[in-house]
Amino acid sequence: MPPTDRAWLAAAARLAARGRPLSRPNPAVGCVIVQRGAVVGRGWTQAGGRPHAEAMALAAAGDAARGSTVYVTLEPCAHRSERGPACADLLAEAQPARIVVGVADPDPRTAGEGIDRLRSAGIDAETVASPEAEASLAGYLMRARHGRPHVTLKLAMSLDGCIALADGTSQWITGEAARAHVHSRRALADAILVGGGTWRGDSPRLDVRLPGIEDRSPERWVLTRGAAPEGAQAIASPAAIGDMSGVQYLYVEGGAQTAAAFLSADLVDRIELYRAPIVIGDGLRAIGSLGPASLDAAHGRWQRRETCQLGSDTFTAYRRTRSS
Ligand SMILES: NC(=O)c1ccc[n+]([C@@H]2O[C@H](COP(=O)([O-])OP(=O)(O)OC[C@H]3O[C@@H](n4cnc5c(N)ncnc54)[C@H](OP(=O)(O)O)[C@@H]3O)[C@@H](O)[C@H]2O)c1
Structure with a gap:
């Protein structure tokens, strides 16, 4: 039986742990790209917060990202910064068939906008509740939700x-x-x-x-x-x-x-x-x-x-x- 969405998100959460706490002030995010059941790209937020997990995984996957399923622990960012493009735009360009997100981003610059932008690009994007992704983002979520x-x-x-x-x-x-x-x-x-x-x-x-x-x-x-x-x-x-x-x-x-x-x-x-x-x-x-x-x-x-x-x-x- 192939791994479930939740199992892939748990794998992405384990990758995310590699970025903690050096990704600060950015959240430590993990990303796995799967094509026909095989992992073709993996990424986690790098020291200082860049590159983001999705950018790293997409760079590893190259052309294999087209038509794939992307698992990412946190909703891809929708805001451009001086330090790089928004991950939602990078993903839209790479054209995976499906994106599964573990936790919706409470950051008002992204909240919902990341998913919307992916859907507008014709990608099947959805959030699948993932306790493992939630746990891997505990510090970021606590700060965003409770200050x-x-x-x-x-x-x-x-x-x-x-x-x-x-x-x-x-x-x-x-x-x-x-x-x-x-x-x-x-x-x-x-x-x-x-x-x-x-x-x-x-x-x-x-x-x-x-x-x-x-x-x-x-x-x-x-x-x-x-x-x-x-x-x-x-x-x-x-x-x-x-x-x-x-x-x-x-x-x-x-x-x-x-x-x-x-x-x-x-x-x-x-x-x-x-x-x-x-x-x-x-x-x-x-x-x-x-x-x-x-x-x-x-x-x-x-x-x-x-x-x-x-x-x-x-x-x-x-x-x-x-x-x-
Ligand atoms: N085994 C372990 O895991 C472990 C770990 C740590 C310590 N220890 C041991 O624990 C002992 C020390 O414990 P302790 O209970 O005596 O002291 P403590 O908790 O280390 O320090 C007490 C001090 O913390 C500050 N403080 C406490 N509550 C506060 C509050 N609500 N608001 C503001 N400041 C507050 C005050 O500092 P000020 O006086 O500066 O205002 C208070 O005098 C030592 O023997 C140490 O070796 C063991």
């Missing part, structure tokens, strides 16, 4: 939910494989944030130390009611994350008060939890006070998305369930 970055909260904790000993020591709770994994996750973010307490107490480097991608360290931010310390920018409350210019993906690394501040404001979209097989007992609990709680309200908010073993530690990611 803020997508927020991941990382917690490295013991079996009994502590992120430090009672005296504040937290290096190291997890093992080498988990810490390397954290560095790979940092490399996917535009910005990384810790609370003022962690900044002062741990002097964390907050950089990417994986061979070959050391240059992918994100911007450093601190949550503080005071002034920005040297080497970082500051926000005075979680609600101010919308002011982090151009940031689509924010990675929050704690500590406990900071985690609580973001969770209380309902500004965490994903929790990435590293659990080490150690018991601390009387230590610092991972998350500070969240105010009065009800079990009814606590249920149904988080959905497990992935889990894996990293040496002796376990990684589990949870997604905040929201309507959009």
Whole structure:
């Protein structure tokens, strides 16, 4: 049985991941061009935002794009810029038979216009809802729809939910494989944030130390009611994350008060939890006070998305369930 539209869009979403976060400020888009069941072109948004995924895939496909089916995670752009033509025009010229889009573009310069232009060029263009495409564009969509970055909260904790000993020591709770994994996750973010307490107490480097991608360290931010310390920018409350210019993906690394501040404001979209097989007992609990709680309200908010073993530690990611 040939792959479904949704399977091809999922493949395009996997390609899109290669562009994140270097495509900033443009969304990381993926594109696959299929002719008689075979892939003839693939593309993803390049560093700095150009070329776009569609332009790259069309260049690879050449004449084979005529009569093909194009799968693209985000509606092709309809606006020309100084840096290149609109993808809707490039596609119209290439004359594929069909274009399948994973997510309609909320950017008012394109919204609906990309699809309309393709249809006007005689191409069968449609949107097929794709959770994979939607997930691959989470940061771009969050910024466009809600004016803020997508927020991941990382917690490295013991079996009994502590992120430090009672005296504040937290290096190291997890093992080498988990810490390397954290560095790979940092490399996917535009910005990384810790609370003022962690900044002062741990002097964390907050950089990417994986061979070959050391240059992918994100911007450093601190949550503080005071002034920005040297080497970082500051926000005075979680609600101010919308002011982090151009940031689509924010990675929050704690500590406990900071985690609580973001969770209380309902500004965490994903929790990435590293659990080490150690018991601390009387230590610092991972998350500070969240105010009065009800079990009814606590249920149904988080959905497990992935889990894996990293040496002796376990990684589990949870997604905040929201309507959009
Ligand atoms: N295992 C892990 O994953 C992990 C990760 C990080 C940290 N840690 C550990 O966690 C401990 C530190 O945690 P912590 O809870 O004491 O401190 P923290 O969350 O790192 O920092 C607390 C500070 O953040 C700022 N802050 C908190 N809520 C705020 C709000 N709503 N608005 C504005 N600013 C706010 C304030 O900074 P100002 O005082 O500057 O105003 C506050 O003093 C350390 O022992 C560290 O080693 C563990």
